Amino acid sequence: MSERALIQSIRRRADGGSGGRGIGDDCAVLRIPPGQEALITADFSLEGVHFRREWHPPDAVGHRCLTRGLSDIAAMGGTPRAAFLSLALPAELPQAWVDRFIAGLLKLAARFSVTLAGGDTAQSPAGVLADIVVLGSVPAGQAILRSGAKLGDFIYVTGTLGSAIADLNRLRDGEKLRPKLHPKHFYPEPRVAVGQFLREKRLASAMIDISDGLSTDLGHICEESRTGAVVQAESLPAISGKDGLTFALHGGDEYELLFTAHPKHRIPKQIAGVPITRIGEITRGRQMKLVRADGTKEVLKPGGWEHFG
Ligand code: ADP
Ligand code: MG
Numbered sequence: 001m002s003e004r005a006l007i008q009s010i011r012r013r014a015d016g017g018s019g020g021r022g023i024g025d026d027c028a029v030l031r032i033p034p035g036q037e038a039l040i041t042a043d044f045s046l047e048g049v050h051f052r053r054e055w056h057p058p059d060a061v062g063h064r065c066l067t068r069g070l071s072d073i074a075a076m077g078g079t080p081r082a083a084f085l086s087l088a089l090p091a092e093l094p095q096a097w098v099d100r101f102i103a104g105l106l107k108l109a110a111r112f113s114v115t116l117a118g119g120d121t122a123q124s125p126a127g128v129l130a131d132i133v134v135l136g137s138v139p140a141g142q143a144i145l146r147s148g149a150k151l152g153d154f155i156y157v158t159g160t161l162g163s164a165i166a167d168l169n170r171l172r173d174g175e176k177l178r179p180k181l182h183p184k185h186f187y188p189e190p191r192v193a194v195g196q197f198l199r200e201k202r203l204a205s206a207m208i209d210i211s212d213g214l215s216t217d218l219g220h221i222c223e224e225s226r227t228g229a230v231v232q233a234e235s236l237p238a239i240s241g242k243d244g245l246t247f248a249l250h251g252g253d254e255y256e257l258l259f260t261a262h263p264k265h266r267i268p269k270q271i272a273g274v275p276i277t278r279i280g281e282i283t284r285g286r287q288m289k290l291v292r293a294d295g296t297k298e299v300l301k302p303g304g305w306e307h308f309g
Contacts, residue, residue: 001095003121009099010085013106014116022082022117030082030117032137039136039143041072047127055171058097059104060179060186061128064253066105068211069134070112070190071255075209077144077199078136080192082117083109086131088124101130112192144199144259149206149225153260155280156267158191160184161214162239165251188255193272195257203267207259213250215288216304217258222288225260230289231280231300249290250303 001009011023021029032038045065047053056064066083073080085105089098109116114134167177167185179186191209198204206225208217214231222229231249238248260282261267267276283289288300 001098003123006098007121010102010116010119013102022115023119028082028084028117030135032081035140036137037140037143039073039076039078039138040133041069041136042131042133043068043072045130045132047129052171053097053128056186057179058100059107061130062101062104062106063108063187065101065130065132066108066114066134067188067190067255069132070108070114070192071188071209071211073134073136074190074192074195075144075207075257076136076138077142077195077204077207078138079196080112080114080134080136082115082135084117084133084135085119086121086133087119088122088129090124090127093128101128112190138199142199144195144204144207146206146208146221146224148204149221149227149260149282150262151227151282151284152263153205153282154263154267154278155218155229155231155258155260155282156276156278157210157214157237157256157258158194158271158274158276159254159256160237160239160275161210161254161256162244162247162251164188164253165247166239166241166243168253185253188253190255191257191272191274194274194276197271198257198259198261203261203265204259205261207257210254210256210258211252213252213302213304214254214258215249215300216252216302218288219302221258221260222282222286225282226286228283228285228287228289229280229300230283230291230297232291234293235277235279237275237277237279249300252304
């Protein structure tokens with residue numbers, strides 16, 4: 001399919017309900033609700049780095065591609081509004097692959113009322129390259145930043161940790177996984193409603209989404225907030241198994257939210273159907289520490305899982 005025909009087919013399938021003009025002009029023209037600020041995030045999904053065509057069905061690649069952007073908007077407490085997709089596709093890529101990729105992306109977009117409002121299309125010399133830009137909005141001055149954590153704040157995480165990396169390791173070991181049975185890896189759910197709830201109720205002092213692993217992403221909160229942190233190993237909502245703790249601490253691609261809150265705030269056990277677990281506390285200094293089940297304390301170094309090359 002030619003570039004023009006491909007854009008036409010994407011345009012037909014993308015929803016036009018952006019309150020403005022999307023695909024078909026030199027720029028999309030979008031309206032941001034009055035009193036709100038724009039949130040903008042960009043994320044690559046690269047074949048061989050973030051996914052493999054032999055492991056990941058095309059609709060899952062499209063879903064994960066958009067999840068990366070929606071999860072960033074969620075982490076600011078924002079509402080996603082429009083997405084822009086820049087695609088570089090190898091000439092030999094089957095048209096059916098592209099169709100299913102777009103279908104997976106648009107299905108997730110529709111669930112969050114996000115319009116695919118533009119992008120770019122080119123031929124790739126090697127592998128599928130997809131860059132997703134998501135535009136969101138948040139009431140002015142209310143975005144939840146990484147830099148807001150204060151000494152004594154409690155640290156919380158949504159959902160469970162570790163299954164995305166556990167599934168990746170099984171794929172690496174040559175196992176075939178049925179995507180529908182492993183939604184955490186193949187169809188991760190961006191925690192948009194949780195982020196919005198925390199922002200509306202003004203509960204979170206700092207927030208980040210776990211894309212590179214808890215230890216690395218908590219490190220980002222500590223760095224930006226100029227604090228340290230202590231994490232209770234026993235409290236982590238880790239998957240079972242001998243590697244459960246390691247996976248929970250360092251596994252990437254989780255798309256769970258990690259946030260801090262003043263100890264006087266009562267944080268619900270569940271928000272928008274997602275369990276919330278208290279895992280530690282913000283401390284003085286710049287170091288992160290891990291307290292093991294037996295009470296021993298050690299330094300926690302950012303050890304986020306590398307992507308698979
Ligand atoms: P220009 O050359 O002016 O950048 P293009 O011909 O590349 O315009 O794109 C035409 C229209 O199609 C634009 O509105 C652009 O945003 C949209 N578009 C191009 N590629 C994609 C894509 N992969 N996904 C969604 N929209 C796209
Ligand atoms: Mg262009």
